[in-house]
Amino acid sequence: MTIENSIMVFIEQRDGKVADVSLELICEAKRLAKSLGVPVTGVAAGHHMSENLKPLGGYGCEKVYYTDDKRLSYFTSVPYAKVIVKTIKKYHPQIVLFGASTTGRDVAPRVASEMKCGLTADCTELKIGNYKTKSKEYKNILHQIRPAFGGNIIATIVSPEGGISMATVREGVMKMSALDISIKAEVIKETCDLADDDFMTEVIEIVRKEKRVNLKSAQIIVSAGMGANSPEALKLVKELASVLGGEVGSSRPVVDSGTLSRERQVGQTGTTVRPNLYIACGISGQIQHRAGMAEAKRIIAINSDENAPIFDIAHYGIVGDVCDVIPKMIKAYKAEA
Amino acid sequence: MGLKMIVMVKQVPDTHNISGEAMKPDGTVNRNALPAIFNPEDLNALEEALKIKEKTGGFVTAISMGPQKALDVLKECLYRGADNVVLVTDRRFAGADTLATSYALKRAIETVGKFDLVLCGRQAIDGDTAQVGPQIAEKLNINQLTCVSEVVDVDDKAITVRRTVDDGHEIVKSCFPTLLTVTSDANKPRPPSVKRVMSYKNTTCDCCSTDTEISCISETAGNLLECDVDYIDADPEKCGISGSPTKVIKVKNVVLTTGNSKKIPNTESGIGDLIDELRNDNILG
Ligand SMILES: Cc1cc2nc3c(=O)[nH]c(=O)nc-3n(C[C@H](O)[C@H](O)[C@H](O)COP(=O)(O)OP(=O)(O)OC[C@H]3O[C@@H](n4cnc5c(N)ncnc54)[C@H](O)[C@@H]3O)c2cc1C
Numbered sequence A: 001m002t003i004e005n006s007i008m009v010f011i012e013q014r015d016g017k018v019a020d021v022s023l024e025l026i027c028e029a030k031r032l033a034k035s036l037g038v039p040v041t042g043v044a045a046g047h048h049m050s051e052n053l054k055p056l057g058g059y060g061c062e063k064v065y066y067t068d069d070k071r072l073s074y075f076t077s078v079p080y081a082k083v084i085v086k087t088i089k090k091y092h093p094q095i096v097l098f099g100a101s102t103t104g105r106d107v108a109p110r111v112a113s114e115m116k117c118g119l120t121a122d123c124t125e126l127k128i129g130n131y132k133t134k135s136k137e138y139k140n141i142l143h144q145i146r147p148a149f150g151g152n153i154i155a156t157i158v159s160p161e162g163g164i165s166m167a168t169v170r171e172g173v174m175k176m177s178a179l180d181i182s183i184k185a186e187v188i189k190e191t192c193d194l195a196d197d198d199f200m201t202e203v204i205e206i207v208r209k210e211k212r213v214n215l216k217s218a219q220i221i222v223s224a225g226m227g228a229n230s231p232e233a234l235k236l237v238k239e240l241a242s243v244l245g246g247e248v249g250s251s252r253p254v255v256d257s258g259t260l261s262r263e264r265q266v267g268q269t270g271t272t273v274r275p276n277l278y279i280a281c282g283i284s285g286q287i288q289h290r291a292g293m294a295e296a297k298r299i300i301a302i303n304s305d306e307n308a309p310i311f312d313i314a315h316y317g318i319v320g321d322v323c324d325v326i327p328k329m330i331k332a333y334k335a336e337a
Numbered sequence B: 001m002g003l004k005m006i007v008m009v010k011q012v013p014d015t016h017n018i019s020g021e022a023m024k025p026d027g028t029v030n031r032n033a034l035p036a037i038f039n040p041e042d043l044n045a046l047e048e049a050l051k052i053k054e055k056t057g058g059f060v061t062a063i064s065m066g067p068q069k070a071l072d073v074l075k076e077c078l079y080r081g082a083d084n085v086v087l088v089t090d091r092r093f094a095g096a097d098t099l100a101t102s103y104a105l106k107r108a109i110e111t112v113g114k115f116d117l118v119l120c121g122r123q124a125i126d127g128d129t130a131q132v133g134p135q136i137a138e139k140l141n142i143n144q145l146t147c148v149s150e151v152v153d154v155d156d157k158a159i160t161v162r163r164t165v166d167d168g169h170e171i172v173k174s175c176f177p178t179l180l181t182v183t184s185d186a187n188k189p190r191p192p193s194v195k196r197v198m199s200y201k202n203t204t205c206d207c208c209s210t211d212t213e214i215s216c217i218s219e220t221a222g223n224l225l226e227c228d229v230d231y232i233d234a235d236p237e238k239c240g241i242s243g244s245p246t247k248v249i250k251v252k253n254v255v256l257t258t259g260n261s262k263k264i265p266n267t268e269s270g271i272g273d274l275i276d277e278l279r280n281d282n283i284l285g
């Protein structure tokens, strides 16, 4: 048995192609691993995808423990959880990271339950630090940071006992750094000892829909909050986005109200964006929203309440009604075009 | 005959509608001032169970772990159509994280008896973790189908559902027993029935002592039962704080820095200057 003390990332795949969130997590793991002096490894399951795993080395993943089986081509809960648990038990990583995707959020809790270890969902920041109780001091453990309880607090969570910490992180939260294609990861094949009985879910059909909205790559985002959720204001938000050549984003309550689709939600439980320009229209600026947009290069906030928290992170603040301000912006932009 | 179903329901603070009164002067939330509600997606889980019962026949038991006050959501389950409800309550459960919660709920489910289907909400709005469902499934050693947005087909052996995933959807099938986590897209929960409100309004809670025999999934309906750690035969070490590997070590109020935001006058010239500045900085094309 090899005890590695690595940071392990669950490598999520679709049709054999590695998901972006896994690459982002490898980059974050690399950063954490540096301060611990340990390697970054990956755990993957799939079929005929060794070649797609080698490039992970370029992001900082040294080895990938890969279980290949035709029955693992598609994600199903029990077999994937078993593969991950087996790999963890064999190599003893001290930290395991999962994307907070529908797949990661399905399998991570199952793995954590079997390993009887802590799992923190939707972290917005990860750090290595110490933790002291009255009787004991824990050195170099994972500090998992996430907004909690209505966003009014930021909680730092640790799982000191049990020797293993697990966390999920949403796509886009961690930065992906440039690929060094000359470095290849070592792909280590693990034997698959799953029985047919472990495959309890029969996949009948998979329908992938093209993402119609790509907030992550938009350079300009105009977002509507509850202060811009009237038909009139929404029309103006869409018009401003189209005039500036940007995408429409939104806060969560607007999505919950059904006026904009879920894929437009910016924030902790939506998409994290880093555009050149973010225009927040009638958005109060709660932490869960800010978690998804605070790193925009420039932020304009339009809000009728001069004390709205969004003004604290905006580079430019306009106090006023969205229906009054947006037409002026459109006019000014067109006038100089 | 028919399916034996267990629905897991939680009472949560209404974090989606935090009002001014719920904020303390130091900027933190006063939990006690927040109304306690039925976790929204748990209503969808209950509705789905009731719909399945209409189709295949069967029996629906709702279980909640929480303080006495959680009886409110369980009564609500009776009003909407659940056959029996069980409150799992004990001070020794306090401070549980998702691992300790799922352990206690697993013991409660096993105490209640044999089942075909467990239904949970996808996630609870107080933490948005979505962990308890899959963890119960692992502890019961059964399959799980998460993010279910539609039940496509069900008979007495298997269930076929549509799962909404990040980039589309899947149609998947599982034999019983299995666990579903249900999303708000799955259905529109029915309102409480007036007739049922009349019959269960005054139902009182029966505390189970170690010698009461409960088999909740029996043909007698309308029971409102309460049980503790001992009754469900849970190991107190695995419950509550002592059974929770995660510790919250620091809680920071979100301090709003009065930033260096530039105030733009809401006038044509003010906004015109802003657009100029963004153009000059190549932010706008
Ligand atoms: C676990 C959890 C996860 C969450 N995840 C997310 C997330 O990913 N993304 C997200 O956005 N939220 C998320 N939330 C919700 C978040 O806490 C806030 O409730 C939400 O961001 C508020 O949205 P809002 O600013 O649009 O609405 P409100 O808070 O209602 O603010 C509306 C604002 O509009 C202003 N306004 C009103 N009328 C006008 C007008 N005519 N012109 C100009 N301004 C006007 C008001 O002054 C106010 O500031 C989450 C919450 C929880 C508990």
Ligand SMILES: Nc1ncnc2c1ncn2[C@@H]1O[C@H](COP(=O)(O)O)[C@@H](O)[C@H]1O
Binding pocket: B008, B009, B010, B039, B041, B042, B045, B063, B064, B065, B066, B098, B101, B105, B119, B120, B121, B122, B123, B124, B125, B127, B128, B129, B130, B131, B132, B133
């Ligand atoms: N204390 C509890 N009692 C009953 N069911 C619960 C409890 N906690 C969580 N659940 C179930 O697990 C689901 C997911 O919860 P969570 O992991 O907290 O987001 C909820 O929608 C409920 O169905």
